[in-house]
Amino acid sequence: xxxxxxEKSSGLLGTIVIAILIVPLALFGIDxxxxxxxxxxxxxxxxxxxxxxxxxxxxxxSMLWQEEVITVQEFSQAFDQERSQRRAQQGDAFxxxxxxxxxxxxxxxxxxxxxxxxxxxxxxxxxxASDALVRSTIQDIPAFQVDGxxxxxxxxxxxxxxxxxxxxxxxxxxxxxxxxxxxxxxxDSSFVxxxxxxxxxxxxxxxxDVQLLLVPPAEDTxxxxxxxxxxxxxxxxxxxxxxETVTIEYVxxxxxxxxxxxxxxxxxxxxxxxxEKARFVEPEERLASHILIEVxxxxxxxxxxxxxxxxxxLASEARADxxxxxxxxxxNSDDAGSADMGGDLGWVGKDMMVAPFEEALFGMAxxxxxxxxxxxxxxxxxxLREIKAGAQExxxxxxxxLAREQAEADRASAANELVTRVxxxxxxxxxxxxxxxxxxxxxVQTVGPVARDASDGVLAFPAVKREAFDEVLIQDGTISxxxxxxxxxxxxxxxxxxxASSTQPLDAVRETVDAAVRADRxxxxxxxxxxxxLGRLKAGETLASVAESKGLAEPNPIPGLQxxxxxxxxxxxxxxxxxxxxxGEAPTPGMEVMxxxxxxxxVIEAVTPGDDTAINAAQSEMLKGQLxxxxxxxxxxxxxxxxxxxxxxxVFEENL
Numbered sequence: 001x002x003x004x005x006x007e008k009s010s011g012l013l014g015t016i017v018i019a020i021l022i023v024p025l026a027l028f029g030i031d032x033x034x035x036x037x038x039x040x041x042x043x044x045x046x047x048x049x050x051x052x053x054x055x056x057x058x059x060x061x062s063m064l065w066q067e068e069v070i071t072v073q074e075f076s077q078a079f080d081q082e083r084s085q086r087r088a089q090q091g092d093a094f095x096x097x098x099x100x101x102x103x104x105x106x107x108x109x110x111x112x113x114x115x116x117x118x119x120x121x122x123x124x125x126x127x128x129a130s131d132a133l134v135r136s137t138i139q140d141i142p143a144f145q146v147d148g149x150x151x152x153x154x155x156x157x158x159x160x161x162x163x164x165x166x167x168x169x170x171x172x173x174x175x176x177x178x179x180x181x182x183x184x185x186x187x188d189s190s191f192v193x194x195x196x197x198x199x200x201x202x203x204x205x206x207x208x209d210v211q212l213l214l215v216p217p218a219e220d221t222x223x224x225x226x227x228x229x230x231x232x233x234x235x236x237x238x239x240x241x242x243x244e245t246v247t248i249e250y251v252x253x254x255x256x257x258x259x260x261x262x263x264x265x266x267x268x269x270x271x272x273x274x275x276e277k278a279r280f281v282e283p284e285e286r287l288a289s290h291i292l293i294e295v296x297x298x299x300x301x302x303x304x305x306x307x308x309x310x311x312x313x314l315a316s317e318a319r320a321d322x323x324x325x326x327x328x329x330x331x332n333s334d335d336a337g338s339a340d341m342g343g344d345l346g347w348v349g350k351d352m353m354v355a356p357f358e359e360a361l362f363g364m365a366x367x368x369x370x371x372x373x374x375x376x377x378x379x380x381x382x383x384l385r386e387i388k389a390g391a392q393e394x395x396x397x398x399x400x401x402l403a404r405e406q407a408e409a410d411r412a413s414a415a416n417e418l419v420t421r422v423x424x425x426x427x428x429x430x431x432x433x434x435x436x437x438x439x440x441x442x443x444v445q446t447v448g449p450v451a452r453d454a455s456d457g458v459l460a461f462p463a464v465k466r467e468a469f470d471e472v473l474i475q476d477g478t479i480s481x482x483x484x485x486x487x488x489x490x491x492x493x494x495x496x497x498x499x500a501s502s503t504q505p506l507d508a509v510r511e512t513v514d515a516a517v518r519a520d521r522x523x524x525x526x527x528x529x530x531x532x533x534l535g536r537l538k539a540g541e542t543l544a545s546v547a548e549s550k551g552l553a554e555p556n557p558i559p560g561l562q563x564x565x566x567x568x569x570x571x572x573x574x575x576x577x578x579x580x581x582x583x584g585e586a587p588t589p590g591m592e593v594m595x596x597x598x599x600x601x602x603v604i605e606a607v608t609p610g611d612d613t614a615i616n617a618a619q620s621e622m623l624k625g626q627l628x629x630x631x632x633x634x635x636x637x638x639x640x641x642x643x644x645x646x647x648x649x650x651v652f653e654e655n656l
Contacts, residue, residue, distance in 0.1 A: 042075040042655050043109055044068070045116045047647040050124045057648060066123075068116040070109070072655050079108050093462055105656040113649055114640050118179045121643045129177035134170055135336040137177060144337075152338040153346030160352065167294075167377065170336055183636040190632030192624050198612045200627065201620075205610020206563055210576055210602050211587075213547050213555040214568070215533070217526055217597030220518040229513045232520070233506050239516070240509045247448025247497035248468050250458060251436050253422055255415030255488035264406040272402050273395045280393040283350060286361055287386040289325055289343035291318075294334035295378035311372035311379035318369045318381060325369070325383045334378065347388065357382070415488050422482060422492060430478045433494055449499060458493075461485040467493060474498045519597070526597040533601055537589035543603050555601075560608075572600045581607040 045068040048055040055061050082104075087094045098104075139150040143158055159169055192200075233240065264272075273280070291314055293307045314332055318325050326342025333339040348361060360373040361382055370382040418440060425435040437444045450459055450468075458464045467473060467480045474495050482490035506513065533546055543555045561567060563577050575592040579602075582588045587603040594600060615623070 040072045040655070041069055041652050042072050043070040043113050043116075043652065044650045045070075045113060045120065045647055046650075047120045047124070053124075053646075066120055068120060070112050070116060075105075075109055075112065075656065078112055079105065082108050095462070095466065097466070102653070102656065106651075106653075109651065109656065113651075114644075115179060117640060117643050117647060117649075118183060120647065122178045122182060125182065127178050127181050129174045129181065131336065133177060134174050135340065137173055138170070138337055139340065150337075150341065151346055152341055152344055153348060153352070155337045156345065156348075157352055165377065166335065166337055183639055186639045187632035187636040190628045190635055192627050192631070197620065197624055197627075200623070201612040201615065202609040204563065205614065206577070207560045207608045207610075208576060208604055209606040209608075210558045210561050210604055211543050211555040212558055212568070212572075213543050213552065213601040215529070215550060215552065215599035215601060217522050217599075218529075220522045220525070222518075222521075224514040224517045228517055229510065230506065232517050233509075233513050236516070237503050240504050240512065241501050242499075242504050243451035243453075244469070244501040245449035245451050245499045246468050246474065246495050247446070247450070248493045248495050249433055249444050249446045250464075250491050250493035251422070251433055251440065251442050251444055252458065253418060253440060253442065253482065253490045253492065255411070255418060261407060261410035261414060264403060264410070269399060269402045269406060270395060272406060273398065277392070280398050282391045282393070284362075284390040285347040285349050285388045286364075286384055287388070288345045288348050288361055289329060289383040289385065290335070290338070290345060290357075291325075291329045291333045291343055291381040292335040292377060293332070293372075293379040293381075307379050308372060308374070311381055315369055315372055315381045318383065343383070419482055419490055422490070426479045426481075426492065431494070433479060433492070436479070436492060446496075448497065458485070458491050461491075464491050464493065468495060522597040523593065523595075526593045526599050530591045530593050530599040530601070533599065534589060534591040537601065537603065543589075543601060546601065568600065569594070572602070575600075576602055576604065579604050 046057075046062075047066045049064045049066060052064065055064055057065070083096070083099060086099060087096075138144065138155070144150055144155040146154060156166075159166060291311070293311045293314075295304055295307045299307075310332075314328060317323060318328055326344070329343030330339055333343050335343070338344055348358075350358065350362070352358070353361065354375045354377075356373050356375045357380055360370050360380075361384060364370060364382075364384045367384045367386060370380075370384070373380045373382060421439045422436050425439045429435045433444045436442075447457060447459065450456075452465065452469060454465070459468065461483075463483050463485060467483055470480070472478075473480055473493075477495060479492055479494045482492050484490050536546060537543065547553065547555055558567060561573070561576065563573070564570070565573055567573060571594070572592045575590055579588050579590040582604055587605045589601070589603050591602070592600045612620075
């Protein structure tokens with residue numbers, strides 16, 4: 001058979017067929033290999049090429065499409081950042097297990113996808129961020145400002161703490177601006193017309209004269225059949241779940257109960273002073289400015305020499321009598337962070353600048369202008385304007401500070417020693433708290449069974465509650481790690497019993513089921529009765545006559561009812577303002593059924609629009625700004641959605 005196959009495939013026809021099959025098989029094979037073999041993709045965004053917007057998505061045209069990939073690592077970093085932000089916002093109420101849901105992951109991923117969509121759209125539209133815009137954006141960042149003004153020293157320190165160069169940071173800002181320029185422009189271009197404002201004010205300030213009649217629900221006392229109870233029970237199983245409960249034993253390790261440490265001796269304090277003498281030195285600082293002649297990393301020798309010559313010429317010009325260094329910096333410096341400030345770097349201390357710059361600055365004996373200095377950024381001309389010498393603070397001046405710090409250190413050391421003893425005992429016997437109790441002299445306390453909504457004692461702390469309901473601790477019965485619930489206070493606990501949540505048998509919840517069935521029947525009966533009463537009102541009967549026929553008191557008049565007032569509740573207020581305004585002298589009837597089956601019958605007798613002259617200019621402008629902000633945000637979101645429609649987005653949920 002193999003011989004026959006070889007013979008058939010060796011002819012011209014076989015060769016053509018194989019050639020045709022090789023291309024798609026190879027391409028699809030490679031695609032599958034890339035997708036499955038390198039399973040590190042969270043999402044892939046593909047778009048037609050910039051020069052062919054109508055390019056089809058089928059092969060081979062699809063090979064020309066642009067592609068942006070969000071890796072699993074990028075997603076994980078964004079997800080971790082979102083987790084940190086929510087933990088900071090919610091504090092102890094933050095539940096990390098709830099945050100790990102697929103919905104949370106998709107929410108974070110969707111933000112990343114939108115960013116990549118906007119990146120492609122910006123490239124296609126030729127969006128470019130100018131140097132001036134990058135510079136002004138950096139100077140407007142509050143983290144780089146002192147008293148509302150850009151501070152070059154703070155800028156340099158902030159970048160150094162993040163191990164970033166100004167060039168790298170400027171590139172990051174430029175990329176971000178290019179992605180956001182269009183959507184921000186769309187958002188900022190939103191406007192509200194005068195007619196819209198007038199209509200909005202009339203709606204917001206609208207008042208209605210209403211008559212309201214509340215018809216109490218008829219009590220349902222009829223028996224509930226077994227069939228009806230069974231049907232309701234099976235249709236609403238989530239309503240009859242028992243609460244998950246745990247019983248825990250714990251030890252409360254509170255360092256505040258430790259005896260106060262003895263006061264440190266004079267010798268200990270003097271030894272601490274000698275060890276930390278550098279802390280009490282006011283460091284030397286130098287007030288400096290500079291001019292940067294930037295040299296790209298890939299510059300050739302001619303470009304480097306030209307930059308050096310320009311720096312030397314500027315240094316000579318800056319040393320001339322009457323020279324204005326700030327003006328020279330504004331006209332010639334390539335440092336976006338300081339050029340507009342005349343090259344001002346503020347007060348510069350040690351370890352704030354790159355080594356060659358620092359050596360040159362602190363090597364100057366007196367104020368003046370240095371020879372050009374080469375660093376990784378290019379050539380610098382440095383102006384030393386003022387020197388602030390350092391000084392050593394004497395022991396007597398800082399003794400109280402040292403004593404306070406030593407007392408805190410001794411107290412923290414005792415607390416750490418106590419927690420260390422706890423941890424040691426947990427390692428020795430991870431399933432029994434008696435060792436922890438004996439090592440610390442503390443009692444083992446027990447609480448439970450308790451549900452997740454418990455908030456008494458140590459269970460008032462969300463961190464303790466999370467440990468108490470941790471699946472691993474429940475299954476293994478081991479002691480938790482120390483949980484810090486307050487400064488210096490830790491709790492270690494062990495789950496001794498656990499009852500999982502489960503659907504309770506019908507017999508156990510029959511009374512609850514019967515009550516739910518009766519309430520449902522009452523609501524349905526109320527809707528039927530309300531519809532019939534509303535029909536009578538629409539037929540021309542007055543609300544007063546309906547009240548009389550039901551043996552109820554006169555309707556309650558509510559003149560000047562405002563939108564949003566909870567009278568008698570928000571749902572009925574919405575129904576009243578959703579009803580049509582009365583036509584002529586005939587009032588507009590309406591009806592709403594409350595959750596408890598009470599029927600709210602009402603008639604709208606008059607509608608008074610809000611007066612747009614009743615608010616002052618400041619209030620009108622504030623309202624206009626709020627409306628424009630909301631509308632602008634919606635417009636920006638619509639722009640992003642419209643860009644996504646022309647792209648193909650594939651999400652790999654299995655990698656999230």
